[in-house]
Amino acid sequence: MLSWANQFGIFCFLDNHRYQTNYHSIECLLAVGNKRSFTATAGNAFNDLQEFLNEKPRKLFGHLCYELKNEIEGLTSSHTDRIGFPDIFFFEPEIIIKLSEKEMEIKIEDEPEVKAEKIFSEIMDAGFEMRDKGTDIQIQQRVSKQEYIETIERLKKHILRGDCYEINYCMEFFAEDVLVDPLTVYEKLSKSSPNPFSALYKLEDKWLICASPERFLKKTGITILSQPIKGTSSRFLKDDRKDKKSKEELYASEKNRSENVMVVDLVRNDLARVCKEGTVKVDELFGIYSFPQVHQMISTVSGELKSEISFTDIIRATFPMGSMTGAPKRRVMELIDQYERSGRGIFSGAVGYITPEGDFDFNVVIRSIMYNSSENYLSFMAGSGITFYSDPENEYEECLMKAKAMRGVLVQ
DSSP: HHHHTSSEEEEEEEEEEOOTTTOOOEEEEESSSEEEEEOOTSSSHHHHHHHHHHOOOOEEEEEEEEGGGGHTTOOOSSSSSSSSOOOEEEEOEEEEEESSSOEEEETTTOOOOOOHHHHHHHHHHHHHOOOOOOOSSOOOSSOOHHHHHHHHHHHHHHHHTTTEEEEEEEEEEEEEEEOOOOOOOOHHHHOOOOOOEEEEEEEEEEEEEEEEEEEEEEEEEEEEEEEEEEEEEEEEEHHHHHHHHHHHHHHHOOHHHHHHHHHHHHHHHHHHBOOOOOEEEEEEEEEEEEOEEEEEEEEEEEEBBBBTTOHHHHHHOSSSSSGEESSHHHHHHHHHHHHOOOOOTTTTTTEEEOOOTSOOEEEEEOOOEEETTTTTTTEEEEEEEETTTOHHHHHHHHHHHHHHHHHHOOOO
């Protein structure tokens, strides 16, 4: 199906990888082609986007980049994002394909059913072949271990001075002059690290290969919920006793609990700006969920939206997500720009869909490989939440642990 989709300049594939949770939305969804679209950079992007959304109810797929912070908070960015996704892009697809356990549903607007049969035949004939275009990819780190440790010490001084409580600091891993086949890379990443908010997203020459475990926001009717992740420990798949111990230690960790509570409070405050008074609640605190590479501490916060709240009202109140910034949000985003060496772009942003009824579901773009096929530039980022109690060596190792799955599918 993805081989068939690759003939289009734009497509968005969202894959749940069969994770069943209380808030499950879809199993597998592919949107291809472009009937009409909206693209913008920070400036007047939100007003223009809302006008586009108000024109006509339609199913849209697309993304929000981290750099939208500049419009929301009146900030600036001093680093280059070499992948080049626009700050906002949404498209109405020509074809939507929905997969469940036993069924493929092909929907084409204003087209006869016979065309759906033709598409199904084309997909079945497309085939798939693993195509490694490049070998021996040289992954570089934008920040050395020593530079990373020195930066963490500086950030802890900001925390001690009261500039912030917690900050998400990330570093970039990159490769230049590389040829990769994004479909093959996605296939490998899905096998090694299947996660519930995975995506393969193509926007002409820009690719997002995503294995995210985290949901940013989901709206169903008047209910909205967020599921921030803060807290990570290693998996030991060949040692059940060690794996169980790692999971138990994560749940009991005071550092991880304090980080998680901070981001939960931040999400509660964000949602309170668009929700009815007294409806914002924590549905689950310190939930421990296991994924192929790591155990994660995930909390769930929900609320009931006020009347006449628009999509852009909600995004202005909640974006970027607190799990990828820290608290207080505006100040830590200034510090992120000061201390990080790369523009985040679509990393720390969100990919998902909006329904004609105004419901939506978006992930957090983490555990992802970004690739620009025109520039032959590949990038992935990893980070962690820094508090006053953070040990720089441990935080560095956590970044390497999170980057392991991405590096593993690129380096033989």
